Amino acid sequence: MRWSQTLIPTMKETPEGAEIPSHVLMLRAGMINQLMAGAYTYLPLGYRSLRKAEAIIREEMDKAGAVEVHMPAITPISLWEQTGRVEAFGDVLIKFDVRRQGKKVPMALGPTHEEIITDLVKKFVSSYRQLPLTLYQIQTKFRNEERPRFGVLRTSEFLMKDAYSFDSTVEGLNASYDKMYAAYCKIFERCGLDYLAVEAESGPIGGDASHEFMCITPNGEDTVVYDPKSKYAANVERAEIGKRNVAKSSVEPKPLTKLHTPNVGSIEAVSKFLKCKPHQMLKTLIYSADDRPIAVLIRGDHEANENKVRRAVGAKKLALADNETVEKITGAPVGFAGPVGLKVAVPIWADEDVAGMANCIIGANEGDHHYVGANLDRDFKVDHFADLRNAAEGDPSPRSDAKLEVRKTVEIGHVFKLGTKYSDAMGAKFLDDKEQQHTIIMGCYGIGVNRILASLIETKSDANGIVWPMSISPYEVIVSSVNAADAEVAAASDKLYAELQALGVDVLYDDRDQRPGVKFKDADLIGVPLRVVVGGRGLKEGNLELKWRTKEAAEMIPLAGAAEAVAKLVAAERAKYK
RNA sequence: CGGGGCGUAGCUCAGCCUGGCUAGAGCGUCUGGUUUGGGACCAGAAGGUCGCAUGUUCGAAUCAUGUCGCCCCGACCA
Incomplete structure (x- = not known):
């Protein structure tokens, strides 16, 4: 291509509003143009790179035995109602009505295609002889992002490769999953990306049911922990923490004293007001576990991990209790809860690190008051200790004697063992060789194609501009x-x-x-x-x-x-x- | 959805606080000329509802209110 005959509007200056390298450079290199928040036109250069990434994905999917289809972006809302995802997606789902012969037809733009593919497979697959089957497409997805940002990294319309596997047995699912996992590694290698496959939170399925493919960059929105020694890597939402040596503190216990702390409810505000460090504080969170309240104690500088809490207490649903419940249990407004003197006795769970704390600062279960010098066993009891918090930098690795490192990442791919969630909801079944009916077992596998480009630029550019690997460069x-x-x-x-x-x-x-x-x-x-x-x-x-x-x-x-x-x-x- | 910031030429921005000549600069574009190995130079030209609306005022880019758009932080993210 002759430069004079195409459209490559390069810019010397950084357009207002672009901050991270991928956004700045894609604009300056004339790859993209913003139409509105979260929607970009791919100009000739950007589109060429996007198509090269697509081509690599297509090749590797085909090699892995997946078969390409192309599903509509417009979908009938009724499909989403069948699986309850109209509510689950909420405003993220772009819904609209179309008039046809005087009647309103409700539709949604596909944010993903589990429902559509399951509906398809239900229609055409009925025998174990037709399985396993993996179908994929490369298609535009629509999600109404509350806050689109970071240029092409978080948009309301984006290109995604989504694949879905259908198996008759769990072993089959595992094999399909492993094939996709291997194909993903190959794809990202061929794209020249430094990626990390991490264990991801997989919801109620648990186990090794989900991995995310991450690109490490300071501008990422996800956080992973990584053990350089054992290569253990996991999303913080999921990461286990190794054996913690929590010894009981040898500090001399001080008397329990109530202090007036007007209008300081947050950890940050209290530590500032009392001139102490967050790790000396103990936060008390009131959760509703399957609609039964529990108290969860976490050291002030740590973050509670709701998935860990949910699993530890054996609940299906877990959420922070509403203000009304908190006030009923603690007798104080939100922000002043503590394990000493709760008005209503609830099970008290604590993260393991709490066992090593002494002379804690806690809410006094009274508005505008805190206790200092609170001590475990003397002043309050804990019913259960468990790992209830997010892993943090320097925590012991669960797989070696090394310490965990924390990194920000961009999620570029995700593989997930779905099980029968969608096939159950939509009645996708097959007959086995004994003429018994079973639900088809599914997996789903996504790659954010635009994010491949953005991640490459985030990690490979220099002061002069983009540095493409030959496989993705718009021109060689x-x-x-x-x-x-x-x-x-x-x-x-x-x-x-x-x-x-x-x-x-x-x-x-x-x-x-x-x-x-x-x-x-x-x-x-x-x-x-x-x-x-x-x-x-x-x-x-x-x-x-x-x-x-x-x-x-x-x-x-x-x-x-x-x-x-x-x-x-x-x-x-x-x-x-x- | 909470907090903050910004809307003036195609792009980056000044002017606004303290209202008053014909609204500016650099880059880019166009014309002519000189140049040609790391974002050239000279001369000339085109290009603006100062985001929009209402109000205050003799007079509004400038002040007030509202509104729309964009960006950032947070919350949310199958």
């Missing part, structure tokens, strides 16, 4: 003619461009009548891995200049046979991402 080679007005230069670069095209190289030809500096800056900005400069300086010696985007120095190659030499380099580079 850029030919920059320096002084395009010079007839000799123009002829030589035209020829090289034509030859590279004939050799099957994806080449962008910067034929603009621009000064060299402009062309070099733009080439760096858009991040094409290999740059070939055709200029008077080299031509005099019969040479062309080659420069890799990742390298500082350029090298000269002879003009004669240059196209073949470049094609060979491209082939070698391509091979790294196969």
